[in-house]
Amino acid sequence: MTIFDEELMHLKELVLKMGGMVQSAIKDSIHSLVERDSELARKVIEKDPLVNALDVQIDEESIRLIALRQPTAGDLRFITTAMKITTDLERMGDLAEDISERAIELNEEPPLKPYIDIPRMAEISQGMLRDVLDAFVKEDTSVAYDVIKRDDEVDNLTVQLFNELLFFMIQDPRAVSRAIKITYIAKYLERIADHATNIAEMVVYMVQGKMIRHTEAQ
């Protein structure tokens, strides 16, 4: 194994580390909502700078490797993909922070209704993130394609939840403020799933060396 191989492996590990931190942040943010644990929500918010620091580190390391090793073909695609993936991971971390902020607000008011769709949406989104990181590491396009397909499930659940909450709001004006916050959390989860889908498309591009974004995958 050459030094460059080791450097590439290290870069891969950094991306996985960042992905793991974002996965925990999403899991904890939803837990803080469902279990009404605002202390946990505050911890998610406090930890976000660590995710951001890794984003910077991965960017710097990628630039360094391109300049120093002058990689071509597959290796170059791998490094530029890593740089792009971290942008999505960083924003997923921000969305976990947004969920935590809404959770803290919602925890201060009486529960509107039991959370059923939100944990389900979170579960699918988290699964998509876990699998897409796996697809990236193993350079496995079939897993990546599978992630892209699951995006629709999250979109459908968002529409379903939105309609249900609309009913609550029309019935009871006092529910409006809380219901809107819950629709926001659904939107955040939808965007987390979108980011996982973006990463999946990049992984396919990286592996196949061709661009599927904006074509079949749409």
Add this chain to the structure above:
Amino acid sequence: MTIFDEELMHLKELVLKMGGMVQSAIKDSIHSLVERDSELARKVIEKDPLVNALDVQIDEESIRLIALRQPTAGDLRFITTAMKITTDLERMGDLAEDISERAIELNEEPPLKPYIDIPRMAEISQGMLRDVLDAFVKEDTSVAYDVIKRDDEVDNLTVQLFNELLFFMIQDPRAVSRAIKITYIAKYLERIADHATNIAEMVVYMVQGKMIRHTEAQ
């Protein structure tokens, strides 16, 4: 001027072309809402694949230049920044499409109230995009920093509009569905401003060769 200089200039032109298309899309989407012109909204949606095609083209050209010319330092940073900027531009284009979809829905119902805050938010967001593209081309960090500062204005207008619409919804349940769609449009504009801010941070990074993302700029 070397061939490589010309290639870099061509890459810059492609990014500007893509930025110009996104600017038109945002402008037209808001116009379609304010003037209740659903035909225009449909045109914005139809044109989005052109933006996506440019995203692919810029990515391919960037990879080709890195592999072929093996740029270092400033040039390398410029090319990787171009690749990252297009991801943000592409998503801004998607958000203009989202605005157009909500506009078509809202145009089918009676107006809730005159749109005042939305055009104001759109104006600021568009100004941020225009200036950040200028900052990228001229490698001007002071313009980029100025864009970053303006993000707060958009955030404040979103909160203000949200509170106003909440009042509408509580007063009149029939307003709920329309009011929520308007808050969504405000959120889309907020995200467009966020993307402009992301690009501004990347431009500063490109020029100064250091990473301000997630530090002073936050």
